Amino acid sequence: MLKTITGPLLQGSPQERVHYALTGEKPHRDAKLLLMLGDELVSALTTAQLRRWHGLIRVEVGAHTANRVMSMLKGILALAEEDFGVRVCAMPTNLAKRKSKPKKEILSPEEVAALIAHAKADPERGIFYAFPFLTGVRVSEQLGLLWSDIDLDRNVITICRVQERDGTTIETTKTEAGARDIPISATLRGLLLAWRLVCPRLDGELYRVFPGPGVPQQWPLPRLGGGGPVLYSNFLKRYWRPAFKASGIRYVTHHSARHSFVSVLQAQGVEVGLVAKLAGHASAAVTLGHYTQAVRGGADALALLDLAYQGQGA
Incomplete structure (x- = not known):
């Protein structure tokens, strides 16, 4: 320094x-x-x-x-x-606090719709890159998700842990508000049901929602070595970046998917406080309200998200 x-x-x-x-x-x-x-x-x-x-x-x-x-x-x-006793000059005041950040690039609803359509035709990898656009989760929350966190009877995903960069998981979230329930939209439900059938198991049992692929064997033999964690770098290399190249959609970051999720819900007229709770924002300046465990109206909000991606939004 x-x-x-x-x-x-x-x-x-x-x-x-x-x-x-x-x-x-x-x-x-x-x-x-x-x-x-x-x-x-x-x-x-x-x-x-x-x-x-x-x-x-x-x-x-x-x-x-x-x-x-x-x-x-x-x-x-x-x-x-x-x-x-050295005489020194006055320190400058009113210094700029930070450089102005460029506006984050996000995909339009039409572009997200095209990416999700591509994901539906990509049974081995599609859920990996469609998921953040349909849930607004952080990448650490996505990679740390377990099948036990998904309740398809109640149609809810519980975010309660994160995966670190080295692949280990911790039973906490980035902020207190990060622990939340996210309703499952119709589009996401279809992707999850299809993925559950082919998702690599850990010791023969469903465990991670986004696991390492392992080595495929001839059906009906299980994959070898699958079901473990996917490191963040491998997630980008194997799933995220190739999806944009293969689909022809302009590249954006995983965090940009979170921005798309929030922006589309707000554009559909969903109350800002509810959007913040669904996204798990911690700051009162961002959430515009105090964190509560229940997310009332969330299912309707996610239905509006689906409609927007299908070109039927308001």
Whole structure:
């Protein structure tokens, strides 16, 4: 962190900057080194200079780091003034908190409908990429889902755990509000019923809803080694990215599917507080209401989602 103040700062990726800081080796001959404040006298620093330096760090490293090193520098200058009687400049105020984020790209209802149609014709993988568009779940919630969490009699999915990046599961959710029930729409019910028939078992029993495929054998022999966790990286490589390439739908992230879920429900006139509960938002600023365990009206909301994806929305 101190190197960000004194410099020089390598212009490149975080990994390249770490490598340069540890070895002093540039990743390539044309890599650029940016001057920081290391050669400046403390007494010669100006407020405008600090503002420009902060802006440069924001662009190259990020707003969070820029604000942290500015706070660190403020303490350093205060100590210099107190301990050595060095006159220091005033710290800049009204600094930009963060770079403006580009608007997240989401699929239109027509594009989601096309992707879901593709999923229905893809019995081995379709449920993996259709599921988040029909439930709004986070990827950790999706990969951690067990068949015991799905009640097809009540038509409800219970979100109560997440899968970590290493494949382990923890019996908790990202936030308190993340523990929730999501009604199953007609489209999702059909996909789940079809998937349950061919879903890889763990020791011969249904366990994970989104398990590793294992090795297929000639019917009616079970798959070998299937039913275990799918790591996030393998999920992207094996299921998520190929789906967009094969369907011809423009690529979006898994989190974008969550945005589509929320946006479509709101466009269908579903009350914002209910949408937030279905999505498991934790912040009151996002949910516009307090978390409650029951999700009344959720089934009707998911029916509207289905209609929107079928081109029959309001």
